[in-house]
Amino acid sequence: MAQPLLDRYDCLLLDLDGTVYHGSEAIKGAISGIDAAHAKGVAVRFVTNNASKAPDAVASHLRHLDVPARTEEVATSAQAGARLLGQMVPAGAMVLVVGTEALAAEVNGVGLRTTRTYSDDVAAVVQGHSPDTAWADLAEACTAIRSGARWVACNVDPTLPTERGQLPGNGSMVAALRTATGASPDVAGKPEPGLFTEAARAADARSPLVVGDRLDTDVAGAEAAGMDAMLVLSGVTTPAEILAAPEGQRPRYLADDVAAVTSTAEALAVGARPDWRIDVGDDELRVAGSGEPLDLLRALCPLAWRHGISRASGTTDTAKAVVNTLGVGDIDYR
Structure with a gap:
């Protein structure tokens, strides 16, 4: 007998951009899929590589789109970046922030100080998406990195899906600093496994399913974390790219959108x-x-x-x- 997908997994780890919404618009099927998971008693966690907003702001944005979400259900790459910095530099160290005030608050929350300008006591640079990042911000970070500061990127997604299409993501800004410094950052968000494993731990999940729209972050991150993945075609990945997916980026399931979680596992599996x-x-x-x-x-x-x-x-x-x-x-x- 065919097994419902939601009987196989006890938690959905949902990407946001391209999976649940495009900017200010919820993606068709996302709300019904999330409602079905809640009705079945399956936990939901919203796991985003976007470091621009605090978890409460992300949850508020989701609710504005009629997506049921609580602050504790949100896991961001800003949180992951702050946790990684806390392991890399001593308590109270100075961190130069390239990103939003929400990212700075996460860094402060792990016992580190923050600044926007370079000085000799800057121990690390953390970089997350912000629509306001400018040349001057990258110049300060460039100076710090060239002077030996550690460098953490919250994520390296080259693009950000929006209702206007694909726009530059944090990875594009990271690429500029790579070119300017010759250095490479430690990456905190997807495809590194920590964001998924921490979200699953917080949900007390033993068999989570990652649902996302990117091969190189969502699916690769699931693989790194030892989790199954369902790729949805509501975001950036095309069928041609799926057929050409390298090892480590091959999803177990394919679906049009999140509403497919109400189907059977067999119907969705490759x-x-x-x-x-x-x-x-x-x-x-x-x-x-x-x-x-x-x-x-x-x-x-x-x-x-x-x-x-x-x-x-x-x-x-x-x-x-x-x-x-x-x-x-x-x-x-x-």
Whole structure:
């Protein structure tokens, strides 16, 4: 008998940007999926790489979008960054903050002092997303890093999904400092496992499921933490990128959005589907049959990953149409 997904896991670790919302708009299906988890007694934790807001502000924003959320259900990369700094430098050390006041407050909360300008007593730099970060902020951090300060990045996501599309994320600003200093930061957020493991511990979860829209942060972070992952297509990742996913970034489940948590685990898992027949060619996967596009993507994944072939072609008009819908037929993305 098919097992409901929510019977298999006791906690959902949900990414936010691209999974639950785009900026000021909730993503279709997110609220119903979260409501279903709560009704089933499955814990929910909102785990975000965005370090710009305090947990209470994140929870308030979610509630404004009609997403049920409590402050204690929110885990941010700012919290993870502050915890990491607390392990790296002595109590009371001075930390130069590139980011919001919410990030500075988290750093203060672990017993460290904060500043916005370089001085000889700066022991570390912490960098998190802020829409107000400017050249002058990066210049202060550059000076500190070049002078030997430790460097922690809350996350390295290159883009931030919004209702306007993909905009520069913290990783883009981190890249500027990498170029200017020749140094690389210690990363506190996803794909490092700590953010997930701490959120699961806080929820007293033994079998959590990570749900997110990015291969290189959400899925890779789940893999690093030893957790299963469901990738949703409501954010930045395309079907072609999923077929080309390297080891360590391959989700167990695929879904359109969070509402899919009400389905069975078997329906969501990558693997063969009876409605689709796939033959492996020298440089493409040949598809016949008919059915849902997402089911075809689930069926293509194991073969694409095993054989290193991420291009598909339809052998019938119906199959060609679905392959084109997925966008995996015209370009070899290997």
